[in-house]
Amino acid sequence: MESLILLINEIQRACTALGDYGGGNNALTSLWEALPTVAVVGGQSSGKSSVLESIVGRDFLPRGSGIVTRRPLVLQLHKTDNGTEEYAEFLHLTNKKFTNFALVRKEIEDETDRITGNGKNKQISPVPIHLSIFSPNVVNLTLVDLPGLTKVAVDGQPESIVEDIESMVRSYVAKPTCLILAISPANQDIATSDAMKLAKEVDPTGERTFGVLTKLDLMDKGTNALNVIEGRSYRLQYPWVGIVNRSQEDINKNVDMMVARRKEREYFETSPDYGHLAARMGSEFLAKLLSKLLESVIRSRIPSILSSINKNIEELERELDQLGRPVAIDAGAQLYTILGMCRAFEKIFKEHLDGGRPGGARIYGIFDYNLPGAIKQLPLDRHLSLQSVKRIVSESDGYQPHLIAPELGYRRLIEGSLDHFRGPAEASVNAVHLILKELVRKSIAETEELKRFPSLQIELVAAANSSLEKFREESMKSVLRLVDMESSYLTVDFFRKLHAESQAVSMSSPTTTIDQYGEGHFRKIASNVAAYIKMVAKTLVNTIPKAVVHCQVRQAKLSLLSYFYAQISQSPGKRLGQLLDENPALMERRMQCAKRLELYKKAKDEIDAAVCVG
Numbered sequence: 001m002e003s004l005i006l007l008i009n010e011i012q013r014a015c016t017a018l019g020d021y022g023g024g025n026n027a028l029t030s031l032w033e034a035l036p037t038v039a040v041v042g043g044q045s046s047g048k049s050s051v052l053e054s055i056v057g058r059d060f061l062p063r064g065s066g067i068v069t070r071r072p073l074v075l076q077l078h079k080t081d082n083g084t085e086e087y088a089e090f091l092h093l094t095n096k097k098f099t100n101f102a103l104v105r106k107e108i109e110d111e112t113d114r115i116t117g118n119g120k121n122k123q124i125s126p127v128p129i130h131l132s133i134f135s136p137n138v139v140n141l142t143l144v145d146l147p148g149l150t151k152v153a154v155d156g157q158p159e160s161i162v163e164d165i166e167s168m169v170r171s172y173v174a175k176p177t178c179l180i181l182a183i184s185p186a187n188q189d190i191a192t193s194d195a196m197k198l199a200k201e202v203d204p205t206g207e208r209t210f211g212v213l214t215k216l217d218l219m220d221k222g223t224n225a226l227n228v229i230e231g232r233s234y235r236l237q238y239p240w241v242g243i244v245n246r247s248q249e250d251i252n253k254n255v256d257m258m259v260a261r262r263k264e265r266e267y268f269e270t271s272p273d274y275g276h277l278a279a280r281m282g283s284e285f286l287a288k289l290l291s292k293l294l295e296s297v298i299r300s301r302i303p304s305i306l307s308s309i310n311k312n313i314e315e316l317e318r319e320l321d322q323l324g325r326p327v328a329i330d331a332g333a334q335l336y337t338i339l340g341m342c343r344a345f346e347k348i349f350k351e352h353l354d355g356g357r358p359g360g361a362r363i364y365g366i367f368d369y370n371l372p373g374a375i376k377q378l379p380l381d382r383h384l385s386l387q388s389v390k391r392i393v394s395e396s397d398g399y400q401p402h403l404i405a406p407e408l409g410y411r412r413l414i415e416g417s418l419d420h421f422r423g424p425a426e427a428s429v430n431a432v433h434l435i436l437k438e439l440v441r442k443s444i445a446e447t448e449e450l451k452r453f454p455s456l457q458i459e460l461v462a463a464a465n466s467s468l469e470k471f472r473e474e475s476m477k478s479v480l481r482l483v484d485m486e487s488s489y490l491t492v493d494f495f496r497k498l499h500a501e502s503q504a505v506s507m508s509s510p511t512t513t514i515d516q517y518g519e520g521h522f523r524k525i526a527s528n529v530a531a532y533i534k535m536v537a538k539t540l541v542n543t544i545p546k547a548v549v550h551c552q553v554r555q556a557k558l559s560l561l562s563y564f565y566a567q568i569s570q571s572p573g574k575r576l577g578q579l580l581d582e583n584p585a586l587m588e589r590r591m592q593c594a595k596r597l598e599l600y601k602k603a604k605d606e607i608d609a610a611v612c613v614g
């Protein structure tokens with residue numbers, strides 16, 4: 001049975017080492033919360049420290065005015081064989097044995113100040129100090145000493161300290177696994193006891209509250225506390241325990257704790273008021289009672305502790321799976337990890353283009369709708385207006401008007417018209433570039449594996465965008481070249497056919513004479529050029545998309561990350577590590593989950609083993 005208290009002690013220590021000390025201090029579920037404890041609660045000067053020291057049989061707690069206890073003190077008592085030396089150990093100072101208890105007091109004070117500050121503005125902190133005492137004079141028991149409940153802040157402490165203390169104490173006593181050791185002084189009206197007030201709130205049926213009445217010796221002559229001790233004033237499931245601690249005078253005179261224990265025993269044995277209750281009064285009885293009860297509470301709680309542990313193990317394993325396993329340290333494995341993620345990203349990117357995911361259709365929209373629409377809206381009518389045609393043709397003729405057909409005029413009119421096609425060609429390239437960039441961004445966001453690595457995400461976006469930029473330049477050159485090619489060499493057949501047709505017309509109606517320099521002549525030129533441009537437009541509407549797809553879309557599918565791959569395979573390990581530099585919050589979370597998981601697994605094994613033995 002005893003091993004159960006020691007086991008819970010072990011788990012408690014492990015919890016604190018991992019930052020799990022309840023009170024919602026951590027987003028992770030708390031094992032600490034599930035562990036049964038005994039919390040010592042009382043108003044200031046109620047005699048809390050004295051009771052604890054009496055239970056331990058040693059002088060070791062800090063004394064002074066104001067709020068002395070400012071961090072919870074988890075006091076784990078381990079009974080050792082008679083004749084062995086007493087010593088104390090702190091969790092924060094492992095491997096240091098304290099045999100001088102005055103130094104224990106000093107260390108509690110120093111360790112308290114380490115976290116709460118030692119200036120005027122002393123704060124409180126929920127981070128517990130763990131102290132283990134090994135002694136033949138103790139029973140196996142774990143108690144948590146908490147700051148004394150107070151009504152007013154003193155010594156320049158912030159006003160909020162009153163509430164802070166209460167909420168810290170409440171966070172301990174509110175949990176159903178906590179036994180409440182409620183200390184009240186007998187020389188005050190029990191109705192005004194801070195400890196009982198809080199205990200009543202969190203444990204209204206009194207099933208886990210131990211009423212302890214101190215300072216029985218300080219009651220006015222002729223009065224006694226039998227009404228309380230016999231449960232008439234305040235009914236609890238467990239009988240009240242009366243205590244007589246050392247008085248201030250005894251403390252000043254350094255009265256030995258063992259002597260004080262003996263004097264307390266004598267007090268009850270010889271007391272006319274409490275003599276009949278002597279067997280269940282005093283600090284030694286209290287310690288034994290608590291030890292027995294704590295053991296039985298722990299035993300009854302084991303199934304629920306185990307089920308809470310199992311539930312938490314499952315939750316933590318699930319979360320760790322989601323967070324992903326830690327990154328490898330050696331460069332080869334890191335490179336492998338990076339390449340794996342790149343491939344996952346490229347796969348998603350291709351799916352966007354090829355139709356597995358949305359996005360690719362928008363590119364077809366550019367070719368099918370935007371490009372023909374833009375070409376249709378080109379201001380060719382203006383360029384080929386009668387006035388403009390006349391002007392361009394006569395400018396091309398120079399001082400010698402053309403004789404049969406304005407060859408140069410035609411060329412200039414065609415070149416000028418084709419020049420307008422550069423705009424829609426460029427716009428198609430740019431629009432597809434933007435869609436590709438957007439798809440890169442989307443694909444990065446959709447690559448689950450990359451979520452953990454913000455630096456790698458940034459690098460991949462930059463590498464992909466710089467490739468896309470190069471593809472855009474190539475594509476731009478190609479589409480403009482297509483337009484230029486149409487200007488460089490005109491389709492001879494088109495004009496020969498036109499000429500042949502007009503000859504046929506004039507032969508069939510010889511009366512029709514075309515006025516060589518009249519308006520009809522220029523209208524004819526305009527309509528010939530317009531017809532030619534219409535034919536070329538039909539070609540370009542088909543060839544521009546071919547160039548764009550060839551230079552941008554196809555290249556993006558083939559070699560979006562080629563340059564990145566070449567670079568990364570030559571990168572030193574340090575750079576790979578930087579790329580796999582995870583989000584720090586995520587790393588921290590994973591570390592916490594992993595540690596917590598380890599704690600739970602160990603606790604489970606130990607409890608299983610203890611239950612088997614028990």
Ligand SMILES: Nc1nc2c(ncn2[C@@H]2O[C@H](COP(=O)(O)OP(=O)(O)OP(=O)(O)O)[C@@H](O)[C@H]2O)c(=O)[nH]1
Pocket residue numbers: 042043044045046047048049050051064066068069148214215216217218243244245246247248249251
């Ligand atoms: N005569 C007598 N004095 C007691 C008894 N219990 C405590 N005292 C005295 O009451 C004073 C306060 O006792 P502490 O044990 O320091 O009380 P505390 O609740 O720990 O006080 P804080 O830590 O200041 O909140 C000390 O001077 C003790 O000597 C008792 O049963 N009888």
